[in-house]
Amino acid sequence: MNPVCEPEAQQQGFILTRQQSDGADGIDFTFWLQQNNGAVSVTVTGQEAILFVFDRDAEAIKQLLQPYAGWRLIDLDLKDLEQQSVHGLYCRSLQTLRQITDLLNKHHIPMIEEDIRPVDRYLMERFIQGGVKVVRSHQGVQLKPSEYEPRLKMLSLDIETTMQADRVFSIGLYGGGISRVLIIGDGQDEPWLRYLPDERALLSAFVSEVTAFDPDIFIGWNVVGFDFRVLYERSKRLEISLKLGRDNSTVQVIQSAQGKWFCRIAGRVVLDGIDTLKGATFQFESFSLEYVANQLLERGKLLGHQSDNGFGNGLNKGEEIQQVYRDNPRQLAEYNLEDCRLVWDIFAKAQLLHYLVERSNLTGLALDKVGGSAAAFDNQYLPRLHRKGYVAPVYASGDSDLGAPGGFVMDSRPGLYKQVLVLDFKSLYPSIIRTFIVDPFALAEGTGTDCDPDDLVPGFNRGIFSRKSTILPGIIERLWQARDRAKAEQNKPLSQAIKIIMNSFYGVLGSNVCRFFDQRLSGSITLRGHEILNRTRDKIEQEFGYTVIYGDTDSVFVWLGDDFPEPQAAAEGAKLARFLNRWWVEELQQRFSLPCYLELEYETHYRRFLMPTMRHSEKGTKKRYAGIRLHSDATEETVFKGLETVRSDWTLLARRVQRELYQLIFTDQPYVEYIKQVVADLKSGKLDHELVYRKRLRRPLEQYIKQQPPHVQAAHKACDTLQKQGKLGRISAGMHIEYLITVNGPEPLQFASSPINYQHYLDRQLAPVVDTILVFLGQDFESLCAPQFKLF
Structure with missing residues (x-):
């Protein structure tokens, strides 16, 4: 019986992961597909990689490639966008492809479309996006485009560690049908909480939980750059195989030359909440989990509400976690699980997975592809361009x-x-x-x-x-x-x-x-x-x-x-x-x-x-x-674009005063007494809590040599104070520094001891936001508040 006629000869699914490798008879493409009854692996064998070169270089290329096997150079009826004819250079293995591209680059011979991964080209040239139909026949396996609506199974992951991330305390897992924390300790197990004797047992239990739950998608907050990276490094150190792949393969976590972390798990996709929100064009003042959760869900984390850098109030988040783990491990487990829930609920609220599936169906981009606008364009444009008789330009x-x-x-x-x-x-x-x-x-x-x-x-x-x-x-x-x-x-x-x-x-x-x-x-x-x-x-x-x-x-x-x-x-x-x-x-x-x-x-x-x-x-x-924007239903909204109130590098005082003052002026209400009262409250110390600056360190502290902006000065002072107290002052790039301007310059909020320089806040925070609008009313901040200025 012809196998293509059998009911099982065709199956549909949604592409989760794609992989390419050298096989016995060419290049093999392995696809994991999500189906209604689970996931299945499909391999297309005996494929070739292709790139294009100009006709004028064909003879020189033949001479260069004589020592190599597994390639062929074919004259094609194609040309580039400058009307220059091209040959197709086909390779039977990925190894040969790498050798040839390195050699041609060395000899400065231009190549076209050489950067497109063969597995991606296979899908692109067949107009396969997210959904796919698998056709099996005596000729082998073929994939064709298909409309398929997947029902993907997500698992939210979060870990808690030491401050140096050299030991994992607990692993939280949350998803449809699972709500569990694995934690090192000797407490009494509960339905949602399981105690393990050591880190080796913790990682083994994690693998067992994942295998049993069998998710299509992992989600988390910085889940690749932190959670999976730490789990991968600890598993290597403890000589435990993190066999999380659906084919029982080990998870792979790698870092690109640009510093970006990637996680590869056969048959499973890992999605970072921060990257996904940014890709869907969400904009937040901060992409900390605490901030985004409060903005989208109106609730936040169970620990460390005030600051993410250690210069808020009291202990920093890392220190707080260590203390809670020592004193009350169950409380840490609750915190761990709530972080998992927050990420899950953010994905649900923002419909992020739905967005990624729709994006994949439209463009063929992998679910975990960050950015990808150029690849999305290629997937739609190149196969149509090829059918018109053209190839892309040299890059x-x-x-x-x-x-x-x-x-x-x-x-x-x-x-x-x-x-x-x-x-x-x-x-x-x-x-x-x-x-x-x-x-x-x-x-x-x-x-x-x-x-x-x-x-x-x-x-x-x-x-x-x-x-x-x-x-x-x-x-x-x-x-x-x-x-x-x-x-x-x-x-x-x-x-x-x-x-x-x-x-x-x-x-x-x-x-x-x-x-x-x-x-x-x-x-x-x-x-x-x-x-x-x-x-x-x-x-x-x-x-x-x-x-x-x-x-x-x-x-x-x-x-x-x-x-x-x-x-x-x-x-x-x-x-x-x-x-x-x-x-x-x-x-x-x-x-x-x-x-x-x-x-x-x-x-x-x-x-x-x-x-x-x-x-x-x-x-x-x-x-x-x-x-003041007037909506069609007669409701109003005050809009600020690019002004201080929407900029995180201004103080809460300036931002609040701008919002309130503009509202008064826009609605023709008295505003002079309001301004004077703000100045009086500032002078009396009633507004000290609104005077904190918060700015991110863009690079490591030691790299700020020629210029020492205020937040860098405050960070140095914080390190000095921590060292005097015998504490480890770990301040790294990416941290937010919270500080006040005092009569002795910038001081970290946690350790500020000098009197606040109120004149600074009058000149640099209040005057700019007030004068921006008063100038059109024939007034200015200094003249309105002159008697009070003399008090300083």
Whole structure:
């Protein structure tokens, strides 16, 4: 019986992990797939790796490779984007591939697409994204694309250790159906708590728990760079095999040349909460677990609430953990388990796993791929480009001397306004790519072939694009339609994934570390954006007489006038958007005979709006403003963009005063007495708790030689004090330093003993945030508070 006809000959699943290795008859690709009844391993054997070289180098390559076996050089009907013909260089093993690429690099022979992993190319060229269908026949195993919705099993992991991480105290595990802490000690076991006699037994029990639970996904907070790294190092030291792979293989934790840690487990994916949140474009003042949990879940950790660096109040977190473990191990276990729950709940609240699955289905990126915008672009673009008869350029070899500025930011008109509208171009850069056919393939056809002039669209930086030969606009159109469906279905993770992917396309074309970098492409996007914003501003001012006070990348801020009736502002915004959308359709048809995919939306109505000046200047700022946003349901929201209240390097005092003072002024309430009371409270010491600076050490303390900024001075003083007390003063890069400015300079919060320098806080914290808005009311901080200043 033909096996392809048997029901078991085909199976579906979702790709968890992918691996490549040299086999007996070529390169083997091993994929672990999640299926409804568990996970299965599938291996595709006898494959080759491929890269491309120019025809002109073919003879020299043949001579160089004569001593090597397992390769073949084939003349292909392909060319690069500069119309240069290429050969395909095929290798039968990964070892041969490495040897050949090293040799060609040594002889400065250019290669194309040599950096693409063969296992990734196998999936990419078959348009396989997340879901896959396995077809088995007498010819072997083949994978094909398939739509498959996985039901992934997550396990949240957290460990507690000594301060030097040279011993593991406990391991917390939390997920659907499991809530358990393994801890070294001699207490009484409970359903959620298991005591082990030593660290060897702890690690062995951890492996047993993982094997029994059989997760698809591990999640945690810095779970690769800390938890798995420590577990891996301790297992090696104790000569215990951490056999966490689904094939009973050992976990591998490695560090890249750039210092990034990676964790590889056959059939299981490890996701770090910090990287995943950042990849999904979440933004927080701090990405500590305590801070993010409080922001998303409105609850935090059970220990160490105040500080993550040891200079908050009393013991630092590391010392506190050591003490709790000595005095009350069960309390440490509760803390350990709650950290696991926090990470689990953050993933659930932010729908992070759903987002990653949708991203994988759209782009083919592995679930644990951090960033990956260039790889996502390659996965969608390269197979389509190959089918058009082209290969990619030599890496980042496009035109780079033409100048391609970033997003356009208009000079602002500073002032304190009423009735300001924001009009926003929906996904402006993807819209420009789609409308003006900004596309590497269209550029190659438009500049390198004999096209009818009527079939060409002019860009910027000498870019000329073919109307008929395109790839990227079609990809954007499909993504755009998918996002519209996702919005209609209220699928926020999918909508967010598509938005991030579309917005990354400009970055891929405009970054000199990306394959398709070319300033004819990036300039044709950003410079077109400049033109669109300028012409939109001019049209608003000419047709309606309103003043555009600011513009930033894809938005214009329109001042209707302080006397414009507030209830009519939203309708006026919608009217402006409709008019401008019609005008752009007519304009592009008349100038270029192009359909218009630009879409301007009325986004926001600020009933009060502040556009500040630059400090010590009358010029307006950029990317800094504040205002009261009026929503369609008549609710209000005070918005701060780029100002001190949203910057973590300013004190709580400055941030609070800015919020409260602006609210008073925006709502026409008295504010002079408020300012005077703040100054009086500052002088009396009532606000000392709001005067703490908090800043991160960007590099090791000993590397700050030429300059010693305040937080570095405070860190040195903390080390000195700790040493005098006989304690180990461990301060490393990445730590936040909390300090006060005293009459004797910066002092660490925990050890501050000198009187606070209140004049510093008046001059450097209160005056700047107050004067930013008072200047438009004809007043200033010093004159309002002059009598109190004399007291200092």
